[in-house]
Amino acid sequence: MAKVIGISAFYHDSAAALIIDGEIIVAVQEERFTRVKHTEVFPLASIAFCLKEGNLTIDELDAVVFYDKPFLKFERILETYYTFSPKGLVSFLKAMPVWINQKIFIKKKIIDGLKEIGEFDRKKLKLLFSEHHLSHASSAFFTSPFKEAAILTIDGVGEWATASIGVGNKNAISLKKELHFPHSLGLLYSAFTYYLGFKVNSGEYKLMGLAPYGNPEDEQTLAFITKIKATLVDIKSDGSVWLNQSYFNYATGLRMIKHKKWLDLFGLPPRKEKEAIHAAHCNLALAIQKVTEEVVLKMAAEAKRITGSENICLAGGVALNCVANGKLVESQLFKHVFIQPASGDAGGALGAALAIHSMYFEEERIISEYDAMKGTYLGPSYTDLEVAQMNTAIGAIAVEYSLENEMQKMISEALVKGKVIGWFQGSMEFGPRALGNRSILANAMSAEMQQKVNMKVKKREGFRPFAPAVMEEDAGQYFDLKEKSPYMLVTSQLKEAYRISIPKNYHNLSIKEKLANPRSLFQSITHVDFSARVQTVSRKTNPKFWNLLNEVKKITGHGVLINTSFNVRGEPIVCSPLDAYKCFMNTELDLLVINNFVYKKTDQPDWDDNKKWQLDFQKD
Amino acid sequence: MEFLRDLWLFMKERKKYWLIPIIVILLIIGVLVVFGGSSAMAPFIYSIF
Numbered sequence: 001m002a003k004v005i006g007i008s009a010f011y012h013d014s015a016a017a018l019i020i021d022g023e024i025i026v027a028v029q030e031e032r033f034t035r036v037k038h039t040e041v042f043p044l045a046s047i048a049f050c051l052k053e054g055n056l057t058i059d060e061l062d063a064v065v066f067y068d069k070p071f072l073k074f075e076r077i078l079e080t081y082y083t084f085s086p087k088g089l090v091s092f093l094k095a096m097p098v099w100i101n102q103k104i105f106i107k108k109k110i111i112d113g114l115k116e117i118g119e120f121d122r123k124k125l126k127l128l129f130s131e132h133h134l135s136h137a138s139s140a141f142f143t144s145p146f147k148e149a150a151i152l153t154i155d156g157v158g159e160w161a162t163a164s165i166g167v168g169n170k171n172a173i174s175l176k177k178e179l180h181f182p183h184s185l186g187l188l189y190s191a192f193t194y195y196l197g198f199k200v201n202s203g204e205y206k207l208m209g210l211a212p213y214g215n216p217e218d219e220q221t222l223a224f225i226t227k228i229k230a231t232l233v234d235i236k237s238d239g240s241v242w243l244n245q246s247y248f249n250y251a252t253g254l255r256m257i258k259h260k261k262w263l264d265l266f267g268l269p270p271r272k273e274k275e276a277i278h279a280a281h282c283n284l285a286l287a288i289q290k291v292t293e294e295v296v297l298k299m300a301a302e303a304k305r306i307t308g309s310e311n312i313c314l315a316g317g318v319a320l321n322c323v324a325n326g327k328l329v330e331s332q333l334f335k336h337v338f339i340q341p342a343s344g345d346a347g348g349a350l351g352a353a354l355a356i357h358s359m360y361f362e363e364e365r366i367i368s369e370y371d372a373m374k375g376t377y378l379g380p381s382y383t384d385l386e387v388a389q390m391n392t393a394i395g396a397i398a399v400e401y402s403l404e405n406e407m408q409k410m411i412s413e414a415l416v417k418g419k420v421i422g423w424f425q426g427s428m429e430f431g432p433r434a435l436g437n438r439s440i441l442a443n444a445m446s447a448e449m450q451q452k453v454n455m456k457v458k459k460r461e462g463f464r465p466f467a468p469a470v471m472e473e474d475a476g477q478y479f480d481l482k483e484k485s486p487y488m489l490v491t492s493q494l495k496e497a498y499r500i501s502i503p504k505n506y507h508n509l510s511i512k513e514k515l516a517n518p519r520s521l522f523q524s525i526t527h528v529d530f531s532a533r534v535q536t537v538s539r540k541t542n543p544k545f546w547n548l549l550n551e552v553k554k555i556t557g558h559g560v561l562i563n564t565s566f567n568v569r570g571e572p573i574v575c576s577p578l579d580a581y582k583c584f585m586n587t588e589l590d591l592l593v594i595n596n597f598v599y600k601k602t603d604q605p606d607w608d609d610n611k612k613w614q615l616d617f618q619k620d
Numbered sequence: 621m622e623f624l625r626d627l628w629l630f631m632k633e634r635k636k637y638w639l640i641p642i643i644v645i646l647l648i649i650g651v652l653v654v655f656g657g658s659s660a661m662a663p664f665i666y667s668i669f
Contacts, residue, residue: 071630078642100650105623 002361003060005050006135006353008067008345010106012038012201015346016046017378017430018054019353022366024143026053027378027430029346032575037620038202042113043349049380051117058120065356067348068132070106072159074099076181080251088252128360130352132158133316134175136343139351140313141168142358142365143372144338150307151175152299155316155344156186156201163240165303168313171358171365176306179240182251185295186318188233188243192288194256196281197271202620207285208323209464210277212529213514214286215507218279224287227265233291239299277463277511289323296324300333310335315351319343319489320432322533326491329482341376341487342431350430375541376487377437379428382577387594390577395605398597404544407596412551415443415561419590420457422566424580425544426595428573433488434565435535436469436545438573438580440589442524442562444468449524449562450515456588460569463511467533468525469563471549475536478522478560488535488563494526524562535563570617586613 006017009030017027026049031037033045051057058064077099081092102109110127114120130138136153151166151173162184166175179185189207190200198206214221229235234242247262249255263269268280296318303312312334319325320343329337340347358365366372384400391398401407411421420442428438440457442449444466454462467488468478475481479492498521503509509517520526539546553559566574568587574580577594584592584599585607592599631637 071627072634074643075630075634075636075639078639082642096646097650100646107626108623 002062002357002363003054003056004063004065004353004356004361005047005061006065006067006349006351006356007043007047007110008135008349008352009042010040010103010109011345012040013344013346014039014041014043014046015342015349015430016043016050017350017353018050018056019357020054022354022357022363024350024372024374024378026050027342027350028380028428029430029572031572032379032428035572035579035616037570037572037617042109044113044116047114048117058114058118059124061125062361063126063128063356064110064114065128065130065352066106066110067130067135067345067352069129069159070103072131074104076160080181084252091252091254094254128356130355131161132348133161133164133178134173134355135348135351136315136340137164137166137168137173137175137313137351138355138358139342139347140315140319140338140340141173142351142354143340144168144311144313145368145371146311146313146336146338147367148309149311149313149338150303150309150334151313151315152303152319153314153316154185154296154299154318156190157181157184162186163299163316163318165299165306167307167309171362173355173359177238177302182245182248183241183243185241185292186316187248187250187256188241189288189292189318189321191248191250191256192284195262195270196285197273197275199620200256204317205320206461206464208289208321209527210282210285211289211323212286212465212527212531213282213463213511215279215283216286217507218283220280221283221286224266224284225290228287228291231265235291235295235298237298238302239295239297241295279510282511292318292321293324293327296321296328297331297333300328300331304333311338312336313338313340315340315343315347317344322489322491323531325489326531329490332482337483338371339487339489341373341433341489344432347431370541373487375538376429376431376433376435377427377542378430380575381427382595384595384597387577387597390581391597394578394581396581396599397603397605398594398599401596401598404596405547407593407598408544408548408551410598411591411593412548412555414591415441415552416555418443418446418449420449420453420588422580422584422589422592423545423548424566424574424577424592424594428575431487432565433535434563434573435487436537436542436563438566438575439469440562440564440566441469441548444522444525444560444562445556445558447518447523453524453562453564458564458568459587463515465527465533466525466562466564467535468522469535469537469545469549469561471546471553471559472536472538474553474559475534478558479532479534481534481536484536484538485534486536486538486541488533491527491531491533494520494522494530494532498522499526499530522558522560525560568617570619582613
């Protein structure tokens with residue numbers, strides 16, 4: 001009965017996960033505790049949480065595993081500088097002190113970190129290191145419902161690998177093919193993220209959300225695609241990519257790209273964060289999105305050729321590109337597609353632990369009929385007593401409903417009337433998506449809700465779309481979904497029946513005009529190209545959320561809601577009831593629901609923490 | 621010592637012995653920088669650079 005803790009840390013998205021006997025007990029990202037988004041610090045609080053939930057001491061663990069191999073990464077860094085030398089000297093001089101003082105001694109840092117959590121016998125502790133892409137591959141395959149499957153992992157870079165194709169069979173994974181640094185689909189996408197004025201490692205979602213505003217028929221878009229493929233990236237028939245390093249600077253420089261060369265190529269200066277977004281930016285976003293989709297499909301086809309499997313599992317940061325995922329599902333290259341919901345580096349902690357369970361200890365893997373992720377509800381939860389104690393401590397005024405049904409009826413009525421609700425229930429989600437336990441919910445049928453929630457609640461860019469949550473059994477009625485989509489990892493098109501016809505000059509409209517143009521019965525969750533990143537809600541995995549959707553359906557005839565993460569721009573998703581209450585009081589949320597406690601904004605005492613709270617979060 | 625042993629095992633596994641001098645020099649510089657703050661080591665650093 002192996003008890004393993006997996007850790008990711010020191011780069012971004014620190015996390016820890018506890019596996020006992022092959023079952024995922026808990027998994028959580030450190031940012032949820034530290035309240036610093038994408039934090040890279042050693043996940044002290046996450047590991048302590050894992051140990052507490054497992055009722056374990058460090059001595060009782062069979063292994064602690066780190067999600068990548070620091071020496072191998074160091075080897076890559078040294079060899080890269082050597083290859084490019086004498087270029088990159090400044091970057092080398094900046095990078096080396098960090099490596100020599102810290103990152104090369106990760107083993108010691110892990111041991112020191114564990115010592116801060118509790119005493120343990122160093123000789124007994126088995127500290128292991130899993131390869132980065134094996135961790136990703138494990139996080140997808142070992143949690144999937146498949147006995148055998150092709151595995152495709154794509155991200156920025158791990159040690160050397162930037163993408164890998166593997167095969168999973170029962171307890172084992174074998175990586176068959178790798179693409180190596182500096183050639184990387186993830187870094188190509190990040191380069192465009194940077195060029196278009198968003199932050200690398202967090203702004204990729206924004207780029208993906210911006211792409212549908214581009215005009216697919218515009219000559220400029222087609223020219224951008226041609227230029228990308230002719231100059232920046234050579235896409236081989238097996239999906240591997242070769243990036244023309246004379247246009248990039250990430251290998252040895254302090255920036256992603258060479259500004260002058262990109263300006264000459266695309267005729268656009270790099271967009272600054274606060275600059276307006278123009279049609280050309282949207283067209284370029286669409287162009288790189290199309291190129292990304294082409295590469296993902298080619299890689300998947302190669303995975304099919306190598307493995308011959310009917311199933312595929314995906315992980316790595318690029319697997320969070322739900323538009324590309326949607327295209328893969330649509331292509332029907334594989335009968336079944338499973339994507340790890342925590343596909344970024346946080347999920348590496350989970351994958352590393354699962355790899356050790358199945359491949360190092362060779363213990364039997366649990367294959368669940370649905371999947372092993374438990375709906376991703378793997379994080380901290382809080383009892384009614386804890387919530388009541390918080391209410392007393394801060395003077396919050398709440399009504400506690402003894403009957404859950406009554407509370408849901410009241411909330412569904414408020415939602416239909418246009419109220420925006422902070423919805424906090426049970427264990428929090430692991431991974432970047434809020435899936436109904438730490439969510440902001442609103443009426444999907446209200447035309448103005450997209451702007452209202454973006455600007456007044458989330459305080460983020462107005463162009464960003466919202467995702468719908470829909471009852472699993474009704475999803476096919478509204479969307480062209482080939483399979484259920486419990487983790488919001490696949491976009492699909494809204495069915496014609498719910499669309500409103502668009503004017504002929506639609507593609508020539510500005511972002512604001514496109515957004516305002518009526519296009520759907522569910523205007524707030526239908527992106528400008530009629531796509532939606534659907535969450536299908538199962539009665540089995542989240543009965544409380546399903547019941548709420550059902551109550552909404554009883555009133556409107558449609559069990560569909562806006563579901564967005566419970567946070568503001570730059571803030572990690574709320575973890576504790578106090579985080580939720582602070583977010584509620586500092587935004588224009590109308591109601592807050594924590595377990596069965598309902599808080600009305602108008603009932604609450606004065607709150608003068610607003611300005612300071614906003615400053616606590618660095619905008620992403 | 622554990623670090624040096626791990627590093628040696630890694631080099632053996634990867635058979636990239638040409639990296640050893642680079643790593644050794646970087647480590648020596650690192651050690652000098654770390655201890656450079658103390659007065660006993662400072663003259664040594666100045667004489668090198």
